[in-house]
Amino acid sequence: MSDGIGCHGTSGCDCTGVGSQDCYAAGCSFLHVCGGLQCCSPGSEAAALWDSNSILRCVTGYRRIQVACTTWKRFMLILMQGEPYRDAMFFRVVHRNPMLKHLDGNSRRESKAKLKHYRKFLFVRNPFVRLISAYRDKMRNNKEPYYVKLNKLILEKYGNQSHSANTTAELTSGIFPSFHNFIQYLIDRKTQRKPFDQHWRPMYQLCDPCLIKYDFIGYQETLSEDAEHFLRILKLDNDIKLPPAYINVTTKDVVSAYFKQVPIEDRKKLYQIYEMDFELFGYPKPVELLEG
Numbered sequence: 001m002s003d004g005i006g007c008h009g010t011s012g013c014d015c016t017g018v019g020s021q022d023c024y025a026a027g028c029s030f031l032h033v034c035g036g037l038q039c040c041s042p043g044s045e046a047a048a049l050w051d052s053n054s055i056l057r058c059v060t061g062y063r064r065i066q067v068a069c070t071t072w073k074r075f076m077l078i079l080m081q082g083e084p085y086r087d088a089m090f091f092r093v094v095h096r097n098p099m100l101k102h103l104d105g106n107s108r109r110e111s112k113a114k115l116k117h118y119r120k121f122l123f124v125r126n127p128f129v130r131l132i133s134a135y136r137d138k139m140r141n142n143k144e145p146y147y148v149k150l151n152k153l154i155l156e157k158y159g160n161q162s163h164s165a166n167t168t169a170e171l172t173s174g175i176f177p178s179f180h181n182f183i184q185y186l187i188d189r190k191t192q193r194k195p196f197d198q199h200w201r202p203m204y205q206l207c208d209p210c211l212i213k214y215d216f217i218g219y220q221e222t223l224s225e226d227a228e229h230f231l232r233i234l235k236l237d238n239d240i241k242l243p244p245a246y247i248n249v250t251t252k253d254v255v256s257a258y259f260k261q262v263p264i265e266d267r268k269k270l271y272q273i274y275e276m277d278f279e280l281f282g283y284p285k286p287v288e289l290l291e292g
Contacts, residue, residue: 055079058122058207078240085239122207124281125220127274129250132258134199140176151176158184180261187269204276264292
C-alpha cells in the first residue's frame with residue numbers, strides 16, 4: 001500500500017528476505033529519537049498476538065469494523081486443524097472460539113521461543129480511518145456496559161450534558177458523544193496517563209514492531225492482494241482459499257466530514273498521539289486535515 005518501515009510498492013511488506021532489517025530500521029530509528037515518549041515498550045498483552053501452529057498474528061482490529069478480523073481468525077483455525085486443510089467457511093464459530101489461543105497463555109520461556117521461531121504477521125490501517133471506525137463501533141449505539149459507561153463519562157465531561165440527562169436507557173437508545181467529544185477524550189492528558197483501550201491504542205504500542213520482527217505487514221487498503229501475497233510466502237496459496245473479506249471503505253470525503261467537527265488545534269494534538277503509526281507504517285501525513 002505504501003512505503004512503510006521498508007515496505008516498497010503497492011502491496012504488503014514481505015520482511016523475510018535479504019535486507020529484512022530495512023523493514024524496521026527507518027521507522028524504529030524514528031521512534032528512538034522521539035523525546036518524552038515510551039517507544040516500543042512491550043505491553044502486558046504480549047503485543048496482542050494470537051497463536052496458531054507456527055504462526056503469530058497481531059490484532060489491531062475489532063469485531064464489527066476490523067482489519068480483516070474474521071477472515072484471519074478463520075485462517076488461524078484452519079492451521080490449528082492441520083492437513084488436510086478445511087474450507088474456511090467450515091468454521092462457523094469464529095469469535096471467542098476456544099481453539100484460538102493468546103500468546104500470553106504460554107510461559108515466558110515458551111512465548112520467547114515462539115516469538116523467535118514462528119512466522120509473525122499483522123495488518124494495519126490508516127490511523128485516522130481506524131479511529132473513525134472505532135468511534136462508529138464503540139461510541140455509537142454500543143450496548144456493552146463498559147462502553148455505555150465510557151460514553152456517559154465523555155458526554156458529561158466534554159458534551160456539556162448533565163449527569164441526570166445521561167441515563168443508561170438514553171445512552172443505549174441513541175444519545176452518544178460527538179466525534180469531537182471522542183477526540184477531546186483522547187487528547188486529554190488525564191486519559192493519556194493510562195494505556196488506551198485496545199480499539200484506539202496506537203498500533204505501534206499494540207504490536208511492538210520494533211521489538212517483534214514481523215515477517216509480513218499487510219494493509220487494510222490492499223487487503224485482498226496482501227492476503228494472497230502472504231499465502232504465497234507461506235506456500236499455502238494452493239491449499240488454503242480465504243473467503244472474500246468485507247472491507248469497510250471510509251472515503252476521503254467521509255474522513256473530512258468527521259474531522260470538520262474537530263478544531264485544527266485538537267487535530268494537531270491527535271496527530272501527535274498517532275504520528276508514530278503514520279511514520280512506521282508509511283501512511284502520509286494528513287496535511288490537509290492538519291492545516292485546515
